[in-house]
Amino acid sequence: MQLSERIKRVKGSSTVAFNTKAKELARTGVNVVAMTAGEPDFQPPEHVLEAARQGIESGLTKYTPGEGTVELREAVCAKFERENGLSYKPDQIIVSTGGKQVLYNAFMAILNPGDEVVLMAPYWVSYPAQVELAGGKTVTVATHPKDGFVPELDAIREAVTAKTKVIVLNSPSNPTGAVYPPGLVKDIVEMAAERDIWIFADDLYEHLVYEGEFTPAARYAQDKTLIIHGASKAYALTGWRIGYGAGPRDLIKAMNRLQSHSTSGANSLAQHAVTVALNEVEKTRAFIELTKKAYVERRDTLVVGLNKLGLTAPTPQGAFYVMADLTAIHKDETEAALVLLEKAHVGVVPGTDFDAPGQARFSYATSLENIEEALERIGALLDSNVS
Secondary structure, eight states, rough: OOOHHHHHHHOHHHHHEEEEEHHHHOOOOOEEOOOOOOOOOOOOOHHHHHHHHHHTTTTTOOOOOOOOOHHHHHHHHHHHHHHHHOOGGGGGGGEESSSHHHHHHHHHOOOOOHHHHOOOOOOTTTHHHHHHTTTOOOEEEEGGGGTOOOOHHHHHHHHTOOOOOOOOEOOOOTTTTTOOOHHHHHHHHHHHHHHOOOEEOOTTTTOOSSSOOOGGGTTTTTTGGGEEEETTTTTOGGGGGEEEEEEEHHHHHHHHHHTTTTOOOOHHHHHHHHHHHHHOOOOOOOEEEEEHHHHHHHHHHHHHHHTTTOOOOOOOSTTTEEEETTTOOOHHHHHHHHHHHIIIIEEOOSGGTOTTTTTEEEEEOOHHHHHHHHHHEEEEEEHOOOO
């Protein structure tokens, strides 16, 4: 079969690949502690589940408008006003099949061949693939464990050229958990605005901040910022696949045109349930606070344990990931991850596709018991000098 040159160049997701490896090993009867997927292990809030049940009974099973239901887009507008002090109208909102599709729609809508997109490394694995599919090129700004993976403004300035079209900000970050200081976010956005560069603010982990504070980039240049958001992380609604974007009307309109020819509207029942999640504020906030308390305990246990084992890991301020140095196991991060999986039966994602050589991402969106078991197994592996 002759495939397109475009698709030949795109790598599959390493997160999916190593999660699949862990599941395949588990299917053979091996007890695997999988710390690969960025998926909360909590069930969604009961009031959201009940909304989905009611949606079925009410017959909300038909196609929705391609851009999303009016009710959900109004609820998203209310969320941004209430939580972020940002004013949007429903025609400035797009609802998509996950935040990933929002981002893909946006890159496809604005990038021309050769346009550059600045990413902070380590970065989420799908950013470069989406940019490449849209004809753009990525330019990376390295961040470092000693700085908590927070970038330097001067390094971002140096990465910007006349071809730069977008700077992607992801705070809290996947895969590092870094939360950017408010002053840095402001400086990056204002620098971008001066140069007529778009900010794509990937805010999926907004509600999972443990130290510091979440700073909405759109606060400083709303007319040049696209917010990428969704229900997956904070509400534990990963499989429901609801993402939403907020931005200038012309960009949202263009993204909607593309979506009308690809997926059309997102799942109708899930849209209804997410509308309830956004509107029943107190119930949803209580769920978020409950899960955040659990995540903090898990994070602290994992970070302390990894550092005691000699796998250096800075303390993340948000999200539910830890980046750790695996060179004590093997100098190559992919080989180190395979050793962990095959010999210790602990699944992690190597840093290769995050642009994080020598490191791996551990997801602590799993039980405290699993984290403690994983640390025991890694300790036993290191004690055995197996590599």
